[in-house]
Amino acid sequence: xxxxxxxxxxxxxxxxxxxxxxxxxxxxxxxxxxxxxxxxxxxxxxxxxxxxxxxxxxxxxxxxxxxxxxxxxxxxxxxxxxxxxxxxxxxxxxxxxxxxxxxxxxxxxxxxxxxx
Numbered sequence: 871x872x873x874x875x876x877x878x879x880x881x882x883x884x885x886x887x888x889x890x891x892x893x894x895x896x897x898x899x900x901x902x903x904x905x906x907x908x909x910x911x912x913x914x915x916x917x918x919x920x921x922x923x924x925x926x927x928x929x930x931x932x933x934x935x936x937x938x939x940x941x942x943x944x945x946x947x948x949x950x951x952x953x954x955x956x957x958x959x960x961x962x963x964x965x966x967x968x969x970x971x972x973x974x975x976x977x978x979x980x981x982x983x984x985x986x
Contacts (some may be wrong), residue, residue: 892917907975908974909973913964915968928974929974930975933970937964938965940964
């Protein structure tokens with residue numbers, strides 16, 4: 871197997887840089903192909919993922935921290951080890967209560983996240 875193909879199969883967190891979204895939120899696009907995308911989002915306490923919606927289906931794992939998550943008008947507090955599922959086009963957002971990291975999976979990939 872060639873080295874370039876191996877790089878696509880194995881992703882080193884240390885090889886990827888953060889994209890700063892604001893003073894309390896940053897993200898790393900870990901990997902993607904047309905049908906799927908994995909994104910790591912780090913929040914400081916008080917960081918906000920504002921309410922929004924998109925066509926993509928999203929499943930998110932709370933890696934660390936505590937978050938108040940709102941999906942379709944329903945709020946729930948989630949902690950490390952929890953997850954949430956957002957069907958296509960539902961309004962959703964999150965507020966970080968205790969510093970943490972969310973792992974987002976999107977299908978299909980979020981083309982709007984890729985900077986060209």
